[in-house]
Amino acid sequence: MRVLVIGSGAREHALLLALSKDPKVSKLLVAPGNAGTAKLAEQHPVDVASGAAVTELARKVEADLVVIGPEVPLVLGVADALREAGIATFGPSAAAARIEGSKAFAKDVMAVAGVRTAHSEIVDSPAKLDAALDRFGPNWVVKDDGLAAGKGVVVTTDRLVARDHAAELLETGHPVLLESFLDGPEVSLFCLVDGETVMPLLPAQDHKRVGDGDTGPNTGGMGAYTPLPWLPQAVVDQIVTEVVEPVAAEMVKRGCPFSGLLYAGLAIGVDGPAVVEFNCRFGDPETQAILELLDSPLGEALKATATGTLASLAPVQWKDGAAVTVVLAAENYPGRPRTGDAITGAGGLGVFHAGTASHEGKVVSAGGRVLSVVGSGADLAAARADAYSKIESIRLPGSHFRTDIGLAALEGRISL
Structure with missing residues (x-):
């Protein structure tokens, strides 16, 4: 199976690494990719927002499956263009991607489906x-x-x-x-969704604020960890049955069935789970940690979702232990980031590129969230130690990262 991944971030880098471990994946391609993805996949330039351009590329490289990483091409209908050309595509239609592209649409779906939200x-x-x-x-x-x-x-x-x-x-x-403000710890639950068929992945927790102790402005995400030692499996099951499945069913009723990765961001309060937001794609930085623990072939799962056969796929399997993602950000992020600086020490295992580029034989910063560093271990403490050991060896002038990813959970400061 020849797989083309669309995007240029750490999420796409992590998807490529996981896909490379699937024995049924014979060729990996990425468009446009970054300085790190070049080691895993053949890179191609493309306008990711253009359905015609992505479709032309998919035909040219004879892709058997296209995996769309970012939300913008999904909201703009790139998946629709690929499907109209007969190309198997992981990612929802433009109509279904409104679950992220329009919060008003998402609120209406939840209201009709009877899903708790703010x-x-x-x-x-x-x-x-x-x-x-x-x-x-x-x-x-x-x-x-x-x-x-x-x-x-x-x-x-x-x-x-x-x-x-x-x-x-x-x-x-x-x-x-x-x-209205939703109290309680937040959870990210990713689910493979094919119409009304829902297959949950591991729950994770993102850290949105830029600074330690959840201080400073919101960002695209400064780190994540999985699994959540404070979250009972019964609550995960409740999220699936009371949130994701009713929303998936309502979208089928509306004639815009969801196909791809449906990401539910929730607050777990005294009255149970309530939705903060939905996303229509793999989230970043949770994806990097979740895929670190995946023990099933990713390509097989994505192809089954894309071709409407998810119901016949065996549940995905997971490795024991924990994984932690720590994001290394450029100076001034989440404001206008400083770019163009050389990065050293970023070639090891567990380092996923996001805002990077190649320049005169060097890897340089090219965005706000520059790298995602993933550590794993037998438990959350070991995974944290592994991640922070790796990030300490990376050098980027003016860069910063949070030192407390997963720390509240490790110290028992999160409970239901």
Whole structure:
């Protein structure tokens, strides 16, 4: 099986590594890739947002399966173009990708499906903003209604901060979603979904804030760990039966069945799981940790999902132990990152490239989240030690990373 992966981040690097271990995968290709993926796959330039360009490339390289990593091409309908050309594709249609591309759409699906989520209100005019803000608080959650790569969210107890963020979004033409605050620890649950068939992967926890102790602004994710020692299997089962399966069934009823990876981000409060958000693709940085523990052929699972045969696939198997992802970010991230600096020490196992490029024979920084470093071990403590040992050997001027990924769970400070 010849597999073409679309994207250029650490998520795609991790997908390629996992696919390379599948004996049925005979050839790996990536477009456009990065400085790290070149070691695993044949690289091709492509406009990932163009269905015509991706389809032309898939035909040229004779891909048997195309795996779309990022959300933007999915929301823009790249998967539709590939399917219309008869190419097996892992990733939802544009209509189904609205579960991430439009928070208003996701809220409506959840309401009809009877899925618990935060109370919300869409604000599309500055004139309506103050009155709407008065209906929320003392914790304000302000989101961009569209795609924002994880950075369009502000959670604050300061009404002025909430108002300023909302006003900025409205000024740029983006509708604002105000939500009630959901208390409790957060969980990311990835599920392979083929219509109404749902197969959960390991639960993980992301760390969104830029600084230790969950301080500073939101980012695309600064690290993650899996599995979650504080989360009973019964709660995972509850998320599948009360959240993911009803949403999948509702999307089938609406004529936009989901095919691909449905990512449920949830808060586990005193009343049980409640949805914070849905994503329509593998999340980053959780994917890097989850795939580290995968003990089943990834290509087989993705192909079954893409071809509508997931129901006949045996449940995926997992290695014992734990895995931790730590993100190395460029100076000034999540603001405008410093780029173009040489990176050294990033060639070892468990180092996944994201914002990197090759320049004059050197690997240089080319984005905000530059590398994901994955450690594994018999337990969370060992996995953390492995990850931080690896990241300490990497040099990038001005770079920064969180030192507390998974620490609260390790110290028993998270409980239900």
